[in-house]
Amino acid sequence: xxxxxxxxxxxxxxxxxxxxxxxxxxxxxxxxxxxxxxxxxxxxxxxxxxxxxxxxxxxxxxxxxxxxxxxxxxxxxxxxxxxxxxxxxxxxxxxxxxxxxxxxxxxxxxxxxxxxxxxxxxxxxxxxxxxxxxxxxxxxxxxxxxxxxxxxxxxxxxxxxxxxxxxxxxxxxxxxxxxxxxxxxxxxxxxxxxxxxxxxxxxxxxxxxxxxxxxxxxxxxxxxxxxxxxx
Numbered sequence: 528x529x530x531x532x533x534x535x536x537x538x539x540x541x542x543x544x545x546x547x548x549x550x551x552x553x554x555x556x557x558x559x560x561x562x563x564x565x566x567x568x569x570x571x572x573x574x575x576x577x578x579x580x581x582x583x584x585x586x587x588x589x590x591x592x593x594x595x596x597x598x599x600x601x602x603x604x605x606x607x608x609x610x611x612x613x614x615x616x617x618x619x620x621x622x623x624x625x626x627x628x629x630x631x632x633x634x635x636x637x638x639x640x641x642x643x644x645x646x647x648x649x650x651x652x653x654x655x656x657x658x659x660x661x662x663x664x665x666x667x668x669x670x671x672x673x674x675x676x677x678x679x680x681x682x683x684x685x686x687x688x689x690x691x692x693x694x695x696x697x698x699x700x701x702x703x704x705x706x707x708x709x710x711x712x713x714x715x716x717x718x719x720x721x722x723x724x725x726x727x728x729x730x731x732x733x734x735x736x737x738x739x740x741x742x743x744x745x746x747x748x749x750x751x752x753x754x755x756x757x758x
């Protein structure tokens with residue numbers, strides 16, 4: 528499916544993707560013939576209730592799992608049959624993750640948490656420090672560089688997680704219920720940061736069960752019983 532507003536190939540393309548768990552009598556069809564395109568610069572909300580298949584879809588999009596059948600093209604590469612090691616490289620180079628639970632290391636400062644994925648890229652210390660500081664400043668935490676997670680509010684911790692996700696400028700950001708552990712004010716601040724990143728050209732896919740959050744996002748995809756029922 529071509530991108531309507533972008534003549535280049537989609538950043539993400541799923542073709543008839545299926546995912547099944549527990550083959551046999553207790554078989555569960557988590558995803559059924561999913562086809563989906565996401566273009567560079569899109570901001571997409573994937574919405575669905577518990578058990579709808581949205582988390583399975585997120586795992587596939589994030590290269591944390593592979594489909595039983597169908598193809599998944601990410602940035603022009605078919606990643607649906609890659610090995611675990613190859614998928615790990617793809618995740619590190621092409622995807623920034625933002626999770627509901629922040630996933631910060633408690634013994635590391637904000638800047639050290641942001642630097643950590645850059646170290647896995649074998650990036651030189653001075654360069655990864657520069658990128659980490661720049662990313663934290665972009666999310667409004669230039670004055671919290673040396674703070675540990677317990678010294679920051681939940682909203683600030685999530686902003687550290689966003690900085691970690693964007694520091695290496697991956698082509699795709701995946702946000703899994705990024706406001707789920709935050710109060711309304713902190714959640715609004717996080718959403719405004721994500722919206723600003725999208726206005727700057729970042730491609731973002733956000734998983735949520737919150738229709739209010741989804742309503743703020745330009746494109747919405749609703750998943751139910753393993754199928755896309757609205758796009």
